[in-house]
Amino acid sequence: MNHSREFGRPTSRRGFLQTVGAVGGAGAALSAMGALGLAPSSASAATPPFRAPRASDFTLTGRRPARVAVVGAGVAGLTAAYELCKAGHEVTVLDARPRIGGRSLTVRGGDTLTDIKGVTQRASFAPGQYFNAGPAMLPQWSVSTDYCRELGVPLEVFAISNTNTFVFDPKGSDKPRFQTARADALGVVAELLAKVTNQGALDRELSAADKERLLGFLKTMGDLGDDLVHQGDPRRRGFAVNPGAAGSPGVPLPPRGSLDRVFTEQLSRHWYLDAGFDMASTLLQPVGGMDRIVEALADHIGRRRIRCGVEVTSITDGPHGTRLAYRGSASGVLDVEYCIVTTPPRVAARIAGLPAEATALLGGFLAEFPGKIGLEYRNRWWEDDFAIHGGLTSYGEDGSLWYPSSDYRGERGVMVAYFERAETTIEGLPPAQRAAEAVNRNVRVHGAKARTELASSLSVMWGREPFVEGGWQPADTQNNGVVNTPRFRPLTEPTGRVFYAGDWLSNMLGWQHGSMVSARKAVEKVHARALAT
Missing domain, CATH: 3.90.660.10 (Polyamine Oxidase; Chain A, domain 2)
Incomplete structure (x- = not known):
């Protein structure tokens, strides 16, 4: 986005902080708020804490544990099986791949x-x-x-x-260290903002005290001198030859060069690696x-409960139970009371017998x-x-x-x-x-x-990769937020005995966290149904 036409126009505190955040990320915006004397606010929606199912739940109600099949031995499937086992449910995990873990490979x-x-x-x-x-x-x-x-x-x-x-652009020849590229970019941005501030362009929006604090922050952030010019301190930019013993002060890197070498698209990509909520x-x-997690889950579940090399071909949901047909290293049918499907959605869509509306939704996911x-x-x-x-x-x-x-x-x-x-x-x-x-x-x-x-x-x-066929499978082209809408209730709130779980059915697509919280939600539903039966 080009912000050059904004220079010279009145800038509100909010607009200024948004600009700082766009350039330097959340940390820079937070620091700028401190420099302006503004306190950040935070609020989080109350989420009911997860309560792991317990064997005592059945003792208290006089009910018995259920027989549950879990389709898929990836992170979601193993998490579901692990939580179900805590309550004493009879669990069988089926996976078409020859080893556990799914994408956690x-x-x-x-x-x-x-x-x-x-x-x-x-x-x-x-x-x-x-x-x-x-x-x-x-x-x-x-x-x-x-x-x-x-x-x-x-x-x-x-x-x-x-x-x-390094910040490497295959279309060019430069490959500065990230330290150097970041120092140069911060210096240029700080210099421009400091000059705009000092020239009175923000008088209508920032008080004199605000401007003083802001200039102090920009001088520190961008290594500016009293003349508000970026100094390029080698201890920020790095050295061609590092400092050594007495008499060896080090050799500074060459000057930063033109602005087109400072503000590269590649620097933007590199800069935001840890700026997001998920990768901070x-x-x-x-x-x-990474397989230490799935191996530990399998150990706690019990390896005898996990069958690899077994492809589930159909799931028939009835009023009193669910029948799964499978083939592979062994063929046959498995009769259970509930089933949790955790395979990637586009793969799950090929399983016969699932409700038509669920199959249509599963097949519509992207990859x-x-x-x-x-x-x-x-x-x-x-x-x-x-x-x-x-x-x-x-x-x-x-x-x-x-x-x-x-x-x-x-x-x-x-x-x-x-x-x-x-x-x-x-x-x-x-x-x-x-x-x-x-x-x-x-x-x-x-x-x-x-x-x-x-x-x-x-x-x-x-x-x-067999029975995975994609790294992650979003429900839309932007994010996975669409699974929160009523259209996806056949997957998030199924009425039958077949439930679904996976990172693709969470708001953390592509992360094990998403697989695990989705699995826990499915387990809560199965456990509640078993207690109520």
């Missing part, structure tokens, strides 16, 4: 993956190395971290924002791989097709040569390069090349060519070692 050496085109890859990562091909991070406020505490899964920091990473620092990850490539290196040259420990470097409109956030200064490490729209770039290529494209991107940013030190690779294209 951690690949280790020796693992074999076969996609829907019949292409098979075998991972050859060294012992101790792993590749989170699906979710890689947990918001610190999320229900996911609560489950990690409950299940005894240790957590560590996942570094997404690292000022030492501090992010977390399970120690040893995104990201891809990830794990690049294992013999040594952690990005730490040695570039002093980068965690974080990511953005790469154009559709990708980024992720540095591992664990085992710093270890011997080996797995970098991740992420492709947001893999179906338009690498999905159709053989695995070796996908890896070559990822390495080429890596070389453009980091140099020859990104090729010469490569030990192994493996790619996961989520549009080609």
Whole structure:
């Protein structure tokens, strides 16, 4: 959005703060509010706390636990089964994939993956190395971290924002460090705003005291001198040669250059990595791989209750129970009283016997097709040569390069090349060519070692993963908020004995938090029905 025509016009406090927020994110807006003497306000809607079902609930009512089938052994399905087991329900989990976890896929050496085109890859990562091909991070406020505490899964920091990473535009030649690019952008913005403020353009909207506080804030934020000119302090922008002992003050980086090199589209993408509610620092990850969560859930559920390699082909809902037909490693039928379907909606839409209105809604969901490539290196040259420990470097409109956030200064490490729209770039290529494209991107940013030190690779294209067929599946093109509307009540408030859960049926699409809270809602409904029967 172009705001240049706004200069010289009266600016309200709200309008000014919106501008600061657009440039510097929520943190900058909050600081500006403090500089103006404004206190932020907060309000949160009261949400009834989740009460896990208990076996004692049946003792108190004289009822018996129910037999429940859960279709899908991803995060939503395993969470549902785990909560149902707490109350003593008889639970059976069925999943068409050969392993649990769904999109929560951690690949280790020796693992074999076969996609829907019949292409098979075998991972050859060294012992101790792993590749989170699906979710890689947990918001610190999320229900996911609560489950990690409950299940005894240790957590560590996942570094997404690292000022030492690069802001790389594949259409150009510049690749400044994020620290440098951010310092230059803040300096220019602060300089322009300070000059507008000092020239009286805001007199009608800001009091003299407001202006004084604002100028003090802008001087600090943008490293401005008394003349309101950006000074470009190397301790903010970084050094070409870092400071050393006495007599070695360091060599500052060259000046920032023209404004078109400061305000790049790529900087905007990089800047907002941790500005959103869901990805705000501090992010977390399970120690040893994301699959630690689903494995812990499976252990608590009991492996005997989980059947993998079993595809549910039909679900018949009756007044007294539900019958599931399945095939795969075993074929047959399963008679239960309730069923929770947690497979991705477009996959669930192919299950025969579901109500027509539910099937129509499920089949109408969209799909995104990201891809990830794990690049294992013999040594952690990005730490040695570039002093980068965690974080990511953005790469154009559709990708980024992720540095591992664990085992710093270890011997080996797995970098991740992420492709947001893999179906338009690498999905159709053989695995070796996908890896070559990822390495080429890596070389453009980091140099020859990104090729010469490569030990192994493996790619996961989520549009080609059997019984998943997409990274996430939104109900509309903008967000998943539409599932809150009455049109989706056949899925959110079903009248029969079949219930639904998944991140796609939550307001946190693409996050394990969304899968878990949706699963808990379905469990509450099943449990209430069982108590009332």
